[in-house]
Amino acid sequence: MSLIFLKFSSILILLIFPNFVNSLWPLPQNWSNGTSLLRVYPTFTVKYDPKFLNSYTDQLIESAKNRLQIFLKKEKHFSPNVKFQIPEDVDDSILTLSSINIEITDNLKKDQDDSEEEYIDWTYNKEMSEGIPLGTDESYELIIPDKKDDNEKELIAYLKAPTVYGILHGLTTFSQLLYYNRNYEELFLPFAPHNIKDFPKFMHRGLLLDTSRNFYPIKEILKTLDVMSWNKMNVFHWHIVDSTSWPVVSEKYPELSEKGAYDPKKMIYTKRDIRIVDEYARARGIRVIPEFDMPGHTYAIAASMPEIMTCTDMYPDWDKYSAEPPSGQLNPAIPETYTFLNELVPEIASYFTDKFYHTGGDEVNMNCWETLVQQGDVTIESLLDKFVTNLYTILKNEGKIPMTWQEMITEHNIELPKDTVVQVWKNHTMVKKVVEKGYRVVTGSGDYWYLDCGHGGWLGNNVEGKSWCDPYKTWQMIYSYNPIKELSDEEAKFVIGGEVLLWSEQSDPTNYEQQLWPRSSAAAEVLWSGPEDVDGNRRVPDNDALKRLNDWRFRMVERGINAEPLQPLWCVLTGRCDKAVTTEEINKNA
Secondary structure, X not given: OHHHHHHHHHHHHHHHOOOOOOOOOOOOOEEXXXXXXXXXXXXXXXXXXXXXXXXXXXXXXXXXXXXXXXXXXXXXXXXXXXXXXXXXXXHHHOXXXXXXXXXXXXXXXXXXXXXXXXXXXXXOOOOOOOOOOOOEOOOEEEXXXXXXXXXXXXXXXXXXXXXXXXXXXXXXXXXXXXXXXXXXXXXXXXXXXXXXXXXXXXXXXXXXXXXXXXXXXXXXXXXXXXXXHHXXXXXXXXXXXXXXXXXXXXXXXXXXXXXHOOOOOOOOEOHHHHHHHHHHHHOOOOEEEEEOXXXXXXXXXXXXXXXXXXXXXXXXXXXXXXXXXOOOEEOOOOHHHHHHHHHHHHHHXXXXXXXXXXXXXXXXXXHHHHHHHOOOXXXXXXXXXXXXXXXXHHHHHOOOEEEEEOHHHHOOOOXXXXXXXXXXXXXXXXXXXXXXXXXXXXXXXXXXXXXOOOOOOOOOOOOOOOOOOOOOOOHHHHHHOOOOOOOXXXXXXXXXXXXXXXXXXXXXXXXXXXXXXXXXXXXXXXXXXXXXOOOOOEOOOOHHHHHHHHHHHHHHHHOOOOOOOOOOHHHHHHOOOOOOOOHHHHHHHO
């Protein structure tokens, strides 16, 4: 009798929810599902055997388990795409999923594609003293059955991964399969069985947040890390200082924040603050890469050390000496500057566990250094080369790998160490130029992935009110970007990933979440799922993607995130707001 009810309930689910969409975001690489409905009680448990794991891995899984339990108790996500109501007469036939078993196993990705990318099978050491290496294996396999095994008394799901980071992603995916039923006030898992084999397309899936132009308290950064983990993003690029403020507290140079922060008591990041962020991120599979932009964008240093600066605050003629106000660059022609670097950089680099350190290097204004070359037998380019060489030598001695913005390669033609990662921002076509020089690339060009674009100009007397990188980057534009477009297969191997970027001239804790989400989710799917599916078909921002993203946006809102709406609610509920275009037109215009 129960089998009859079970089949009947499956048929009813299909009839009642013909347009129902599981909002898995980002989309898994391989995913099959059925038609059964399962109940999930708050007593659902995560089971694993810690004796097979090292102690820190055990801690990470325990932490992830606790986060899942919170979701099970608090999650009230009701899919906006359908009216999710379970008929009373089939309630008794619905099986209950009681637990999920976790297993650390062999590399799963080897059997999933023939990619030559190198993935590292690695977990934290006991002391937690090392960061997550680039290329750590993040693959996982999630199996949710709709029938009990013959030797099992309960219905059990299974999650396997070669590292703890795959486990974290698998639990994230599991949480997205759960939907709340308002009639029963319970969680249900539709369309079982689910068989998911998943792994990221790109190793570096990042989000840049600028916390210098406007200050963000630590609690906002931690909240951002949570949302990043839900979107399977694994790099927090912390643009922590800039011309406008120096909020980082240095033990060797305390005057930097005392005079360079907006508020030396409240708007600062101490060593302890930074390590809290670093550890919080690592527990969610996220690397924290700091950026201390030099030699440009350094006006904030002038408040405490004017003797090592040039063209400081040349207002109102700032635009002759810098990309934006206030102007000011480090002086590469005097030994005091290098004494400063040799003492400061090792200290601040030690605050972060990741191997990578972003040196900035963008928008160096050559007019600022004109007076320096008039005083001796040197050129501006030779001064810049000297500065970069000294900075990179310090980083090498500290065991750090440098990152830099593209200008060092594309405009100044400086010969950088080949392990340097170059970040492309000015135009997506620059990716090919950089990889042709043999450098690894992180892309996030202003013409696709700059989230601050299109919000209007922020300079006074800007009567047109335009931003430099108009138009506004819609989720469709972000989703349509292919990081390896026009690259050969060999060239594409140099692109390790990308970042979506929020510069904070017009963002702060009052509005940044709306600017980040769900548009950053669009980039997250490109970087995890890839610009093409497993069959080589290009992913496009069509109605299917919109339904999933709408559902995912509502789930993030339910979790306390102020993600901006994509459509009027009527459109979300009915799905009847599509343009009358063909699939061919969508593919052509995407």
